[in-house]
Amino acid sequence: MKKFKIIYTFIVVLLISACENELDINPTNNLPGELAFNSEVNISSILIGTYEEAGQADSYGGNLQMFTDLLGSSDQLFWNGTFQGYRQAFQKNILNDNIFIDEIWANAYETINQTNLVIDNIETVTSSTEEKNRIEGEAKFLRALNYLDLVKSFGMPYVAGQVNSQLGVPLRLNGIIDYTLDTAIARNTVEEVYTQIIADATDAYNLLPDTSDEFYADKYAAQALLSRTYFQQGNYEAARDAADDVIENxxxxxxxxxxxxxxxxxxxxxxxxxxxxxxxTGAHDLTVHYASEADGGRGGDITIEDGYLALFDDANDERANFTYINPINNRRLTLKYTNQFANISIFRIAEMHLIRLESNFKSGTSIGLDPLTEINILRARSSAQPLTSPLTLDLIFNERQLELAFEGFILNDVKRTQQSVGSIAWDDDSLILPIPQSEMDTNPLMVQN
Structure with a gap:
């Protein structure tokens, strides 16, 4: 087991106690506000606590990925569990009092508030320019990451080639210290949210070092975030170039x-x-809901169905065989989540290859590699037979499903390519998360989806 990496937890507990009421956040319940930001150590500790907050089960610790995949799948997954909140996602009928949706929303805005507090008080960091840049860059990376998943989940899909004036999510860019003040805030447009994400991620790329301890983001994590953001926008040239930078450097x-x-x-x-x-520390609810009892799970709340296996064209593809049968209940489970203490990967290099090859294909370019060569490098890693010309968008879309299944991608790929989930169109309201009822009750400026 890796060593315990979170330090300063005592101050994080003091500083980052947030109420569960969406945007009404109290970061200083147990420490006077004027003392929370008076030292570089405190600012650094808040940032460490922000990573901890974002990695909780409510969000990147599993909740967000599972909701995205349950909403985005028709015949590839099946929900067997007893939690009605997840069943609503699988049935594409999510109610606005769904507790898991409330947790996704609240956790994201709690995380964002903590990044805002760091950014607001960045001048407190005086030990070196490098340290100041690193802390600011990591805060902006985490803020951009959370806003990207918020707008993809709660906003109408981004459509390339138009002004995206449809409702996104509220942009809160200043930290809240006194939660008793009026925090009502309206939703920004999808375009405005994406603009902020790109600005933050670009700043992060320019501020962060080339490498860091594996706990922290570096400049290439920010570049991977930019690549994913541009890709979702249909800005394939920018997505290609950002992915190429990550792959090559x-x-x-x-x-x-x-x-x-x-x-x-x-x-x-x-x-x-x-x-x-x-x-x-940390949470891995993906293992809880995907794994057998022997591997730390509930026995297979989410099972892998024949529709996923039917996507494969080669029985020898390692990915086609990356499942196992739970002997207790005979359910087919993915092997991606069998270690309850494993790190949860948010950006891996395989995704960058998939972004670069599809973006090259759509742009008629061969930056880094030509698309056919690149897709076959991925397939070779899994012992799958190479594809031959002509490469098509359907084959590329299929390859993304083979490689990235159950990692929280399918719904946003459907929306980006304007396909469907079974018989449900990519822009149907049922594929957008409702604004939590707790937010509707406390924010008079909020508009429901």
Missing amino acids: SGHSLTSNFASAFNNDNNSSEDIFAFQVTSQ
Whole structure:
């Protein structure tokens, strides 16, 4: 087991106690506000607590990925569990009092508030310019990451080539200290939210070092975030160039085999950024709901269905065989989540290859590699037979599903490519999360989806 990496937890507990009431956040319940930001140590500690907050089960510790995949799948997954909140996602009928949706929203805005507090008080960091830049860059990376997933989940889909004036999510860019003050805030447009994400991620890329401890984001994590953001916008040239930078310059590479990319206590060569999980801290609800009892799960709340296996064109593809049968209930489960203390990868290099090859294909370019060569490099890693010309968008979309299944991608790929989930169109209201009722009750400026 990797060593315990979170330090200063005593001050994080004091500083970052937030109420569960969406945007009404109290970061200083147990310490006078004027003392919370009076030292570089405190600012650094708040940032460490922000990573911890973001990695909780409510958000990147599993909740967000599972809701995205349950909403985005028709015949690839099945929800067997007893939690009605997840069943609503699987049935594409999510109610606005869904507790898990409330947790996703609240956790994201709690995390954002903590990043805002760091950014607001960045002048407190005086030990060196490098340290100040690092702390500010990490805060902006985390803020941009959370806003990207908020706007993709709660906003109408981004549509390339138009002014995206449809409702997104509220942009809160200043920290809240006194939660008793009026915090009512209206929703920004989807375009405005994406503009802020790109600004933050670009700042992070310019501020962060080339490499860092695996707990923290570096400049290539920010570049991977930019690539994913541009890709979702349909800005394929920018997505291609950002992905190419990560592939060529970050030092990350595909693991030697598919299995080695998962269930790791320490980041693999493939992990550009991952939230850390240990026996003392972090959360891994993906294992809870995907794994057998023997592997730390509930026996398979989410099972892998024949519709996913039918996507494969080669029986020898390691990814097609990356499942197992739970002997207790005979359910087919994915092998991606069998270690309850494994890190949760947010950006891995395989995604960058998939972004670069599709963006090259749509742009008629061959930056880095031509698309056919690149897709076959991924397939070779999994012992799948190479594809031959002509490469098509359908084959590329299929390859993304083979490689990234159950990692929280399918719904946003459907929306980006304007396809459907079964018979449900990509822009149907049922594929957008409702604004939590707790937010509607306390924010008079909020408009429901």
